[in-house]
Amino acid sequence: MKLVPATPEEAPAMASAHAQAFDRPWDEAAFRDLLASTGVFGFLADGEDPSGVVLCRTIAGEAEILTLAVPPWARRRGIAKALMAAALGTARELGANWAYLEVDVDNAAAVALYEGLGFARAGLRRAYYDRGAAGRADALVMRLDLTSPHQ
Numbered sequence: 001m002k003l004v005p006a007t008p009e010e011a012p013a014m015a016s017a018h019a020q021a022f023d024r025p026w027d028e029a030a031f032r033d034l035l036a037s038t039g040v041f042g043f044l045a046d047g048e049d050p051s052g053v054v055l056c057r058t059i060a061g062e063a064e065i066l067t068l069a070v071p072p073w074a075r076r077r078g079i080a081k082a083l084m085a086a087a088l089g090t091a092r093e094l095g096a097n098w099a100y101l102e103v104d105v106d107n108a109a110a111v112a113l114y115e116g117l118g119f120a121r122a123g124l125r126r127a128y129y130d131r132g133a134a135g136r137a138d139a140l141v142m143r144l145d146l147t148s149p150h151q
């Protein structure tokens with residue numbers, strides 16, 4: 001597995017990895033559009049099959065993780081951790097001091113991943129996610145100080 005910077009050419013591979021990880025996937029056009037927007041960058045974990053994607057946006061000294069996805073067959077091998085390390089490193093190089101993200105309060109795997117990376121709980125957005133018939137779910141807002149020497 002190697003990490004490659006996300007470009008519009010990787011949109012099909014990114015959409016494929018995303019579709020295997022989420023019930024409501026983003027399509028190729030969504031990835032292409034995001035990559036064309038100001039401050040957006042990302043990485044693809046590329047192998048025989050695309051095994052993960054992260055997208056991030058930096059604006060005015062802040063970075064936001066837009067999405068992170070690893071297909072079920074590729075999980076627990078450190079791919080998300082590597083994708084996040086690459087994204088946070090680039091955000092830091094681009095001058096971001098803080099990184100933010102939103103995560104479903106019930107997404108124990110992702111919350112554990114983010115806490116392991118040093119993210120702290122910074123707030124709650126009530127009824128943020130639409131789960132269709134299952135109703136709405138709250139989002140945790142998490143943040144990481146990118147200027148901390150421990151990162």
Ligand SMILES: CC(C)(COP(=O)(O)OP(=O)(O)OC[C@H]1O[C@@H](n2cnc3c(N)ncnc32)[C@H](O)[C@@H]1OP(=O)(O)O)[C@@H](O)C(=O)NCCC(=O)NCCS
Nearest residue numbers: 021068069070075076077078079080081103109110112113
């Ligand atoms: C969350 C997700 C990105 C993790 O990807 P991954 O490549 O399996 O994660 P990693 O292997 O890098 O795991 C790093 C650490 O995160 C934590 N973690 C990851 N999956 C976990 C799980 N199922 N249960 C508990 N902790 C978990 C562990 O601390 C793990 O370290 P360890 O394996 O040494 O114990 C992946 O499960 C996924 O794509 N889920 C669906 C989409 C999603 O939830 N995206 C994030 C939305 S905000």
